[in-house]
Amino acid sequence: MGFLQDSPRLAHPFRNDRVLGAWLARTLPDDRFATTTPDLVALGDYAVHAWERRQRTPRTEPVLTNWDAWGARVDRIALTPAWEEGPSLTTRHGVLAAGHASTPWARTEQFARVYLYHPASEFYCCPLAMTDGAATAIRATGGQALMDRALPHFLSRDPATFWLSGQWMTETHGGSDVGQTETVARRDPDGQWRLYGRKWFSSAVVGEAALALARPEGAGKGTAALALFYVETKDEHGAWRGITIDRLKKKLGTHELPTAEIHLDGLPATPVGPLEHGVRQVTPMLNITRTWNAVCAVASMARAISLARDYAHRRQAFGAYLIDQPLHARTLADMQAEFEGAFSLAFFVADLLGRSEQGEASPRETALLRLLTPLAKLWTAKSSIAVVSEALECFGGAGYIEDTGLPQLLRDAQVYAIWEGTTNVLSLDMLRTLSAGGLPALRETVATLVPAGSTALRPIHAALDATESLLADTASDRGALEASARGIAFTLARSMAAALLVRSAGWGEAAGDDRPLAACRRFIARGLDRLSLPHTDDDATLAYDRPATPCARKVRAAM
Numbered sequence: 001m002g003f004l005q006d007s008p009r010l011a012h013p014f015r016n017d018r019v020l021g022a023w024l025a026r027t028l029p030d031d032r033f034a035t036t037t038p039d040l041v042a043l044g045d046y047a048v049h050a051w052e053r054r055q056r057t058p059r060t061e062p063v064l065t066n067w068d069a070w071g072a073r074v075d076r077i078a079l080t081p082a083w084e085e086g087p088s089l090t091t092r093h094g095v096l097a098a099g100h101a102s103t104p105w106a107r108t109e110q111f112a113r114v115y116l117y118h119p120a121s122e123f124y125c126c127p128l129a130m131t132d133g134a135a136t137a138i139r140a141t142g143g144q145a146l147m148d149r150a151l152p153h154f155l156s157r158d159p160a161t162f163w164l165s166g167q168w169m170t171e172t173h174g175g176s177d178v179g180q181t182e183t184v185a186r187r188d189p190d191g192q193w194r195l196y197g198r199k200w201f202s203s204a205v206v207g208e209a210a211l212a213l214a215r216p217e218g219a220g221k222g223t224a225a226l227a228l229f230y231v232e233t234k235d236e237h238g239a240w241r242g243i244t245i246d247r248l249k250k251k252l253g254t255h256e257l258p259t260a261e262i263h264l265d266g267l268p269a270t271p272v273g274p275l276e277h278g279v280r281q282v283t284p285m286l287n288i289t290r291t292w293n294a295v296c297a298v299a300s301m302a303r304a305i306s307l308a309r310d311y312a313h314r315r316q317a318f319g320a321y322l323i324d325q326p327l328h329a330r331t332l333a334d335m336q337a338e339f340e341g342a343f344s345l346a347f348f349v350a351d352l353l354g355r356s357e358q359g360e361a362s363p364r365e366t367a368l369l370r371l372l373t374p375l376a377k378l379w380t381a382k383s384s385i386a387v388v389s390e391a392l393e394c395f396g397g398a399g400y401i402e403d404t405g406l407p408q409l410l411r412d413a414q415v416y417a418i419w420e421g422t423t424n425v426l427s428l429d430m431l432r433t434l435s436a437g438g439l440p441a442l443r444e445t446v447a448t449l450v451p452a453g454s455t456a457l458r459p460i461h462a463a464l465d466a467t468e469s470l471l472a473d474t475a476s477d478r479g480a481l482e483a484s485a486r487g488i489a490f491t492l493a494r495s496m497a498a499a500l501l502v503r504s505a506g507w508g509e510a511a512g513d514d515r516p517l518a519a520c521r522r523f524i525a526r527g528l529d530r531l532s533l534p535h536t537d538d539d540a541t542l543a544y545d546r547p548a549t550p551c552a553r554k555v556r557a558a559m
Contacts, residue, residue, distance in 0.1 A: 007404070008311040008395075010051040010303075013116050014044035017302065018515065019343050024112060026507050027351060028105055036109045039093040043116040046089060050082060050120035054405045062258040064248045075245040077206055080256045086124040087159040090117070096128050097155045099354075100135065107354030111295045111347065118296045119303040122256035123412065126419075127164040127204030129292035133285030134165035134211050138230065140284045141273035146230060150209060164207035166233075167289075168199040168262075169282070178213055178279060179223035185214040185269060193271065194242065195229060195264045205245060205260040208233055211285070212264075216275050228278035229269035242267035253411030287369075290377040290420045291353055294346040297384035297416040301339045304391035304409050308332065311395060322394070331394065335387050337522035340504070341497035342380045348500055349376045364441045371438030372496065374426040379493035381416035382423065388413045427485035430492075434471065439464075442496060449499040456502045456524055463495045463528040470531055483539060487532030494528045 014020065024033055063078045090096060095117055099110030118125045135154040138146055153163035173180040183197025195214050202210075209232050219225040235241050242265050249259040273281050309332060312322035322328045352369040355361040361369065388410050392399035399406045417423055430438075443464060450457050467488055474481040501520035508516030 005398070006311075006314040007055065008307040008314070010048055011306050011310060012044045013047050013119075013302065013306065014040045016306075018513070019302075019340055020112065020115065022504065022507060022511070022513075022516070023343070023347055024108070027108055027347075032103070032105050032109065036098075036112065039098075040112055040116060042093055043089075043095075043113055043120075047116060047120040051405070053081075059255075059405075059408075061255045062248060064245060064258075064260075066245070073244075075240055075243075077245070077248070077258050079206065079258070080122055082120070082122040083124055083206075083256060086121065086128075087162050090124070090128060091157045091159045091162050093117075094157060096132055097157050099132060100155050102358070104355045104358045104360050105351075107291075107350045107357070108347065111291070111350040114292065114295050115299045115302070118299045123254045124257075125292065125296055126254070126257055127166065127207050129289045129296075130167040130204065130211075130285075131163070131165040131207070132292065133167065133288040134209070134230075136288050137211065137228070137281060137285040138272060141228075141281045142230070143273075146270060146272065150230065153208070163209050164204060166202055166204050166207040166210035167285070168202050168210050168212035168231075170201040171198060172200045178226065179221075181213050181215055181226055183212065183214040183264060185216045185227060185229060187217070193229065193269045194266045195231065195269050196266065197264050199262050199264065201249070202260045202262050203257060205233075205262060206258055211272065211282075212269070213278050213282070214269070219275070223279050224277055226278040227275045228272040228281045230272050231267050231269045252414055253408065254415050255408075286420060287353070287373055290373050290426075291346070291349055293416055293420050294342075294349065294376040294380040297380040297413070298339070298343045298346045300409060300413050300416075301335075301342060301380075301384050301387045304388040305332070305335050305339055307406070308335070308391040308394040328394070331390065333518075333522060334526065335390055337519045337526065338383055338387055340516070340519040341494065341501055341523045342383045344500035344504060345372070345376045345493060345497040346380055348496075349373055364444055367433075367437045367441040368445055370436065371430065371433040371442060371492070374421070374429045374433070375489055375493040375496070377420060378417070378423045378426040378430075378489055379497075382490075384413045384416050385410070423486060423489075427489045428482060430489050431481065431485055434488075439468065439471075439492075442492065446495070446499040449503045451502075451506075454502055456498060456520065459524050459528055460495050460498050463491050466529055466531055467491050467495075473534075480534060484532050484534070487530050490530035491528060494523075494530065498524050498528055 024036070028036065060080045062080065062083070065074060065076045065078070068074045093113060095110070095113045098113060099106050114125060131154050135151055138150055153161055154165060156162040169178055171181055171183065183195055183199065185193050185195055187193050195212060197214065199212065209230065212229050212231055213226050214229055215225055216227050233241060233243060244263040244265065246261040246263060249261065251259060312328060312332060315322045349369065349372050352361060352365055352372065356366060356369050392406055392410055395404070395406060398404055401407070421429065446460060446464070450460065470484055470488065471481070474484060498520070501516070501523055505517040505520040508514065
């Protein structure tokens with residue numbers, strides 16, 4: 001029947017990932033690394049199993065059944081196999097609970113698990129991230145009774161008692177502008193708060209709990225008057241508590257993730273902290289979920305590159321394997337360098353987060369964490385889309401065939417730039433951190449990472465100097481500053497990643513491995529400065545549609 005091309009095989013994502021292994025070996029004490037390794041091996045085993053299953057069996061999606069055969073409203077959601085396996089697998093290997101251990105390495109150990117599990121999870125990591133954020137927000141602002149009620153479930157290592165938490169913020173007005181929230185919280189005569197309204201995007205609605213924004217009845221308008229509430233979705237008999245599921249969203253990607261539109265009609269609720277400034281109470285949750293977003297984006301990059309590299313050793317074209325063709329090898333090398341920079345920044349933020357939560361971060365590290373969290377999220381998201389797209393191209397036409405499982409990687413990657421704040425929203429958030437001492441903290445950290453005589457200092461300092469110059473030039477023009485925010489964000493992210501790659505190159509040299517140095521050189525050579533053009537009237541000219549041209553007039557006349 002002629003020649004048949006081998007399909008790509010997934011290398012074990014823990015045993016064969018030198019970047020992850022080197023990072024953990026350098027950042028974790030030996031005893032912590034040894035304790036964590038069995039879970040990492042098991043999650044890597046599951047990732048290989050899930051990929052092979054994906055090649056053998058048709059893809060499935062959640063199915064919503066609103067009514068049973070006898071006319072009763074049930075709103076029952078059937079989940080995919082990976083989601084059914086999620087509670088047992090993640091509790092057994094501490095994917096969520098590990099991040100809340102009383103050790104400064106807790107977040108590094110947790111996100112190593114997340115990195116390995118996420119590409120196989122069919123986005124079960126989405127509700128895990130929200131549950132992690134909910135636990136953090138409740139611990140920061142909730143009362144003791146609420147902590148005693150929710151946290152043992154959220155952080156359980158027993159699937160029988162484990163709960164997922166959703167995050168119900170978005171309404172029909174949109175995502176980021178939560179100040180227009182219309183959901184109302186009313187208090188019964190007996191003191192019980194109940195929620196009434198519509199939530200437009202409720203990811204992982206199957207969770208046992210959720211945090212939701214609502215406006216207490218009688219409160220004023222605007223964001224400051226919103227309160228944050230904790231809810232449990234079902235009663236002791238498994239029936240929805242004042243929740244109606246209208247439909248599941250049809251999305252570009254994350255098809256296995258049940259995202260719903262829901263109505264709340266008297267859902268019992270408990271305030272999380274004071275009945276005001278609910279968005280401020282959400283902030284600790286966003287810091288967590290944005291770090292999850294960054295690590296998951298990096299994990300998608302690693303998956304795509306691993307498959308493309310394996311395929312390059314199998315696919316022959318024009319008399320040679322792809323891996324032996326110089327242009328293809330260069331393409332893979334560029335992807336790998338971008339990935340290593342993104343990995344370093346994401347896991348550096350995870351390490352800072354763990355130190356901060358345990359009270360071991362210095363004031364400089366605290367300021368740096370505030371700056372790097374949005375930077376890591378926004379840059380890794382964009383890099384993931386580009387790298388995964390490039391990886392699909394490495395497969396030629398096969399990369400466009402649904403049954404291969406490859407197009408799913410690209411569709412899913414697109415969500416990273418949208419969840420937890422779009423690129424523009426986070427770029428503006430980054431500007432606020434710069435005024436709070438973020439840039440000096442970054443410069444000081446670069447000085448600790450890059451030896452004084454390193455040739456890498458010049459391009460890193462040049463990018464940072466250009467950024468400071470732009471900030472000075474736009475200091476009196478808020479519009480120009482905001483228009484430049486994306487370029488500033490990408491430049492600072494790449495500069496920090498470059499400094500971290502210099503450190504990794506030193507680690508590699510000590511271990512006799514020249515690949516980290518090669519990645520560092522390649523990353524810096526691809527440029528650090530992403531500063532945008534100055535704000536001009538051209539922005540408005542090109543952004544707005546003004547079809548008053550001779551061609552447009554002729555078209556209208558012809559119609």
